[in-house]
Amino acid sequence: MRVLFVGDAISGKLILEEIDKVGTLVALAIPDRDLKSLINTEIPTIHINRINEISVVDQLKSLKVDLLVNFNSNIIFSKDLLSCLTIGGINFHPGLLPYYAGSNVHQWTMLNNERWSGVTIHVIDDKVDAGPVLSVSKTEILISDTGLTLFIKLIQRGSQLITQLLPKIAEEGFTFSKPQELSNQTFFLKNKTIKRQINFNQSVSSVHRFIQALNYRPTISPLGHSFIDAPLSPIEPIRVAVSETALASNAVPGEILKIDKKYIRIACKDRSIDIKKFWFENKPFEAIDGAAVTGMRVGQIV
DSSP, rough: EEEEEEOOTTTHHHHHHHHHHHSEEEEEEEEEHHHOSSSSTOEEEGGGGGSSSHHHHHHHHTTTOEEEEEEEEOOOHHHHHHHHSSEEEEEEEEEOOSSEEEEEEHHHHTTTOOOOEEEEEEOOSSSSOOOEEEEEEEEETTTOOOOHHHHHHHHHHHHHHHHHHHHHHHHHTTTOOOOOOOGGGOEOOOOOOOOOOOOOOOOOHHHHHHHTTTTTTTTOOOOOOOOOOOOOEEEEEEEEEEOOOOOOTTTTBEEEEEEOOEEEEEEEESSEEEEEEEEEETTTEEEHHHHHHHHOTOEEEE
């Protein structure tokens, strides 16, 4: 089985090793950042953004590629490219299809307060995230999960699934795939946005999940970062916990109830949330320091 690997060669190391066991890696289409990690420089390497160019497709035809493996890339493949594959292409998707198709779905799963996320490996066809399913693995979203930590878990699980699938595909092709029920599909566009200012006038569990879903620090969140509209400047909470202390009956959602060295406590609709660390001016701040630089005081409504 002759394989073209497209995408993240660093996180896909296990996949590349398995390709060498069950077939031959005939070409790589990867971003520049991955080039330095390559040991075998004799394999034809294509810049990932050129993958659909006619000259590249002609090159792939000459290599007689059987299988394309797309891992952690958002490339949409041309019909010309897909038609030159003997078996076809497979894609890693960080969500449960057909319910969470499209972009940034691991974050939308969290924002929708779902209990489970997961990984789907599916056949690539002419519609995005709509091809027959080869394998699915569910992952419970933990209270400690952030958007970033969940994505890392999904990447790791996706690598494992593809590694397990390759020997079966080499023997059976896609004969074991199952079509999606596309009437159940929800598609999240890449440019779909969300209001990122934290609304404390909701349950504390919803506030907690909202902050966690948009937390990608120290990197950049695909959907942007949550923030408190503090008096002097917006500021992003990055370490939070649901308070174990009962909420006073006269507390107002968004009211700052307490500030000390350990946390800032802010009232939500049913309970309060403790903010233990912030991100401000591209670095982490302890709670009390974040409050000081943004002008937050006990009794204020944010």
